[in-house]
Amino acid sequence: MEKGKLGALLEQPPRSVSCNGYALEEKPQQQPPPPPPAAPSRALERPRYSQGTSARCLDSWREERTRSEEDNEMNLPSLAAAYTTILRSLGEDPERQGLLRTPWRAATAMQFFTKGYQETISDVLNDAIFDEDHDEMVIVKDIDMFSLCEHHLVPFVGKVHIGYLPNKQVLGLSKLARIVEIYSRRLQVQERLTKQIAVAITEALQPTGVGVVIEATHMCMVMRGVQKMNSKTVTSTMLGVFREDAKTREEFLTLIRS
Amino acid sequence: MACRAAGEELPRPCCNGYSELAPADMRRALVQERPEKHSREEAAEGGELPALEDAYLSILEGLGENPARQGLLQTPRRAAKAMQFLTKGYQETIEDILNDAIFDEDHNEMVIVKDIDMFSLCEHHLVPFFGKVHIGYLPIKKVVGLSKLARIVEIFSRRLQVQERLTRQIALAITEALKPAGVAVIVEASHMCMVMRGVQKMNSRTVTSTMLGVLREDPKTREEFLTLIKN
DSSP states (O other), X not given: XXXXXXXXXXXXXXXSOSSTTOOOOOOSSOOOOOOOXXXXXXXXXXXXXOTTTTOOOOSOTTSOOOOOHHHHHHHHHHHHHHHHHHHHHTTOOTTSGGGTTHHHHHHHHHHHHTGGGGOOHHHHHTTOEEEOOOOSOEEEEEEEXXXXXXXXXXXXXXXXXXXXXXXXXXXXXXXXXXXXXXXXXXXXXXXXXXXXXXXXXXXXXXXSEEEEEEEEEEHHHHTXXXXXXXXXXXXXXXXXXXXXXXXXXXXXXXXXXX | OEETTTTEEOSSOSSTXXXXXXXXXXXXXXXXXXXXXXXXXXXXXXTTHHHHHHHHHHHHHHTTOOTTSGGGTTHHHHHHHHHHHXXXXXXXXXXXXXXXXXXXXXXXXXXXXXXXXEEEEETTTOOEEEEEEEEEEEOSSEEEOHHHHHHHHHHHHSSEEOHHHHHHHHHHHHHHHHOOSEEEEEEEXXXXXXXXXXXXXXXXXXXXXXXXXXXXXXXXXXXXXXXXHHO
């Protein structure tokens, strides 16, 4: 990375998304970013936190970041160059037969794993909301989910269970899985992923209640670090009547367990 | 019995029947593309960390993310260290870990260590594949400390790998160290490059095996090994 690039990064006005599409409370005013460090700018000398640059979060799930296919094509060479550097820095020989095309394959794979940035909820949901006089619980469970931990860039995989109580409007069932795909194919934190899915369904359908449970295995805990093979992380978001009424929540949790 | 590797008649078997590989080929297959010692040591000391961090920073930007947001601030460093950990097999050698743990035992029955958890990185997509390794060998007067079999798996799996090569390297390492009558290694793994992308087949598993020596030549011995690892 050339000198001054990190400084330039900090000087730029923050991009529209700083928290992956999930809204925290709106900050009243945007603070100017801190001045860049005087030392040569390398990743190591980056300030530990920088409140100015991450101050402005989104105010709605609807304001998605859209990456396009053209962006993908444009960024592919630099991604591939980064992967070549990684291979060399690990002590491998990027010229050997098995690794010749690896930078391109790895870059394309990484773009696939983050394709959620190219999609918006409105694209996926536009036509699949139907008026139905149904007010019983609808559950879609055991949706396979694959995401990337934003802290280590290592996969975490698991299952998502979604339930909602419709209020005159139901959603095409596969659209629930597509919502999971949009938010999981990003650099994520499991807690945020769960909430984003729940909020997206709430905003689309205005149901009486939504429950989302995610049970996942984090490779960053299994393959490295503490190395606990069998650990699973469970997060849940309950909104509306699922949060307020214990019996509804209990019905949902029982049905997803069986 | 004539030995192709030694090139002459010897009073007793010299390579226990592993005549399909000359010693030079065996060593090459074993060592693979191990980097020079100085770059290994430099990597171990963290000399390459800034370059890795910069590379990961470019990757975050190339994906359209904002590397200055709170969750991603330290990610280049964490990802770089994680990648170094996942490829730490390049810094280790078989001699380091096996030096003292080979014992003379008058035992010539099969020894099996099964269900060894294995985590590796596919060298084609840099995406994990993981599963279980089952190892069996028939010792001739020399046995190895059991955890050393798992350490051999660790050395070869913590690299950029191809499952076929991983299996063979484990088998050849045990052969070189112990000169047993036979070695069998079976690796059963799930490849995230097939599960998370591409064909996206969730439940597929890949099984590779290497049978050397008497475990290759004698079907009954092989069958005993395969039965014992099944239960």
